[in-house]
Amino acid sequence: MPETWGDRPRSGDGPLYRQVREALLREIAQGRHPVTEPLPSEQKLAARFGVAQGTVRRALDEMARENLVIRHQGRGTFVHAHGPDRDRFHFFHLLAADGERRLPTSRVLSMTQRRVTQTEALALRLSPQARVVEIKRVRDLMARRAVLELIILPDDLFPGLGDLNKTQLPNTLYQLYQDRFAVIVHRAVEKITAEAAGPDDVTHLGLDRGAPLLRIERIAQTLDGTPVELRISRCDTTHLAYFSDLL
Amino acid sequence: MPETWGDRPRSGDGPLYRQVREALLREIAQGRHPVTEPLPSEQKLAARFGVAQGTVRRALDEMARENLVIRHQGRGTFVHAHGPDRDRFHFFHLLAADGERRLPTSRVLSMTQRRVTQTEALALRLSPQARVVEIKRVRDLMARRAVLELIILPDDLFPGLGDLNKTQLPNTLYQLYQDRFAVIVHRAVEKITAEAAGPDDVTHLGLDRGAPLLRIERIAQTLDGTPVELRISRCDTTHLAYFSDLL
DNA sequence: TAGTGGTCTAGACCACGCC
DNA sequence: GCGTGGTCTAGACCACTAA
The missing domain is CATH 1.10.10.10 (Winged helix-like DNA-binding domain superfamily/Winged helix DNA-binding domain)
Structure with missing residues (x-):
């Protein structure tokens, strides 16, 4: 001035x-x-x-x-958009046990539309009547089944997503959110615990019943802090680990 | 100029x-x-x-x-020193399951001096003949036994540490490293996996044999990247979780 | 009051990408 | 060649701390 x-x-x-x-x-x-x-x-x-x-x-x-x-x-x-330029590991901290960076592949098991649960509504700040899309997929790392993912998306933010065929979903979802729905994920918070493998984990990850696995609960947000995705990843850490830098 | x-x-x-x-x-x-x-x-x-x-x-x-x-x-x-001003949670990401920040208390079980193992030597970049101090302690969070920690320190960086009585060790070790040995921890890398509880975990954390627990392997470094501490924390995540911000 | 970092301005030249 | 951000300088005034 x-x-x-x-x-x-x-x-x-x-x-x-x-x-x-x-x-x-x-x-x-x-x-x-x-x-x-x-x-x-x-x-x-x-x-x-x-x-x-x-x-x-x-x-x-x-x-x-x-x-x-x-x-x-x-x-x-x-x-700053999701795309070829962006560091793909910024939102992906699961690396081979030796620290090597490998990108995962994905196979979608199911995609359904339903009412939100109470827990989900709380995490995503939705009304109890809201509808969501639920995606379930398995991710491989180094040609091994490694992660079973459950992804919950508010229906109103992603209109028409539920109508897509499950084979049309790309591996990099955040790019899809951005290109098709103008939703840009800028940050995420993760809460990590250890759990015992249940029936689903036995089926899809080939773990023994009760085997320890890593549970990652992520809430992804846009610029203004609106939560747009709830993602629960269950990981077999026999050959993987979650890496975190404390700078 | x-x-x-x-x-x-x-x-x-x-x-x-x-x-x-x-x-x-x-x-x-x-x-x-x-x-x-x-x-x-x-x-x-x-x-x-x-x-x-x-x-x-x-x-x-x-x-x-x-x-x-x-x-x-x-x-x-x-x-930037470790002390009352410094954010104590910068190097401590274990919070109550609801996200509340509580500082832990510690009870030292043992402190011994011995030869380094091969794995430790690799992580701490020590010679296979080097000697280390091993500290084993239990940490409580919210009055519950929560973490079993094994801490490995190179003897040459911490001369005379092994002669201390185990009751003389403070809860905040990084402050001790800094004040007594002029070693300032500036950064750390953590590698997180899920494991099944073994005999030690049963004894000290009160877990059932085979129960899932979170294993955090941390290597702490000084400014120039020299690794100065290897710390393996085994956590009961029934009432806790590891939190990570992806910004 | 002296000295420190915090904010803000103004303008120089350089390195890079694109047309 | 032009416009962009990247680096560097110079100097103003403000806010805070300590003696």
Whole structure:
């Protein structure tokens, strides 16, 4: 604000670069800024918000560090989308026991539509009457049956998904959410416990009844914190492990 | 470099702020900059390195984001130490099943000195002849026996530790490493699997034989990546869970 | 009051991608 | 060649801490 200095009315709250950040975040959450084209340049944003370019830069750099946008020198700044460029392991922490990164393959067992359960409604912040799509699939890692997954999606966020044939579901679901339903998963929270194998695990993972397995309960969220997917993965950790970096 | 511009010889590699960062990192790893007193101010560092204050700031800000240093307006910048200020949950992801944060208590079962095993030597990058201290303890969470821990420490990094009485060990070991041995844990990698309870787990955690439990294998490192602790935690996840944020 | 980091501005030059 | 982000500088004022 070159002219009006000396008495900044503290119009919004907090530093300018945070206000710029929040404004951009709102725009992105509202679905402007399609993932295929760049945000306005730093210069234009600076002019629009009436701040210096460096202030916009700081906001964008912060968002880039949080994986919300991605910046390319010479091309521009984009909403960070799921696609070939994105690190596929950011949301996939199951690696071979030696730490090697291998991507899994998937086979869908079933896809059904039904009323939400009480637990699911709580996790996904849905009304008790809401409908959901349930996907059940097995994932292989290094040619071994490794993970039995149950995926719960709110029907209203993914209209028409239940009508798809189960063979049409890709391995990388987050890309599907983004391309077909404009739902971008930006973050997730996982809750990990150990459980004993039940009948389903025996059938689909080839485990012995009562064998220990890793249960991962994930809630995936969009930018504004709306939960969009509940995923429960049951993993045979004989040849795998979940890796976590504490930096 | 105000005078000599126009032909920066690209003396080191990469941007200046990274060179500054690496230089500071080296100094910290070498044990200069005790955790009790601030680093030189931005002004002084800028003069020392012959760069602008903003360049030093960028290096320090980056290090602050990685939890390597901590900055206090009006006081200065400090090597980020374990202590009352530090977030105790950064290295402790076991929470009550509802997500509540409670700190554990600890009871040491034994502390012994012995030769390293082959597996341990590999994980801690020790010679096969090296000696280690082994600590075994039980941790309670919410007044319930919850975790059985085996901690392996290289003897040469922690001289005299094996002579301590086991009742002298504090609950927060990383603080001990730092205060008594000038070893600061900056990061850790965890590898999580599910296992069946064995005799030890039955004895100390009160689990049934074969019950599923969570096994967390952690390697803690100092700034320069030297592994300084191997810790294997076996957790009863009946009332707990391991939480992980994917941002 | 002096000194620290925090915010903000302004403008330079460089490296890169695209047309 | 033009526009983008990446790096670097310089200097202003503010907020906080400590002596």
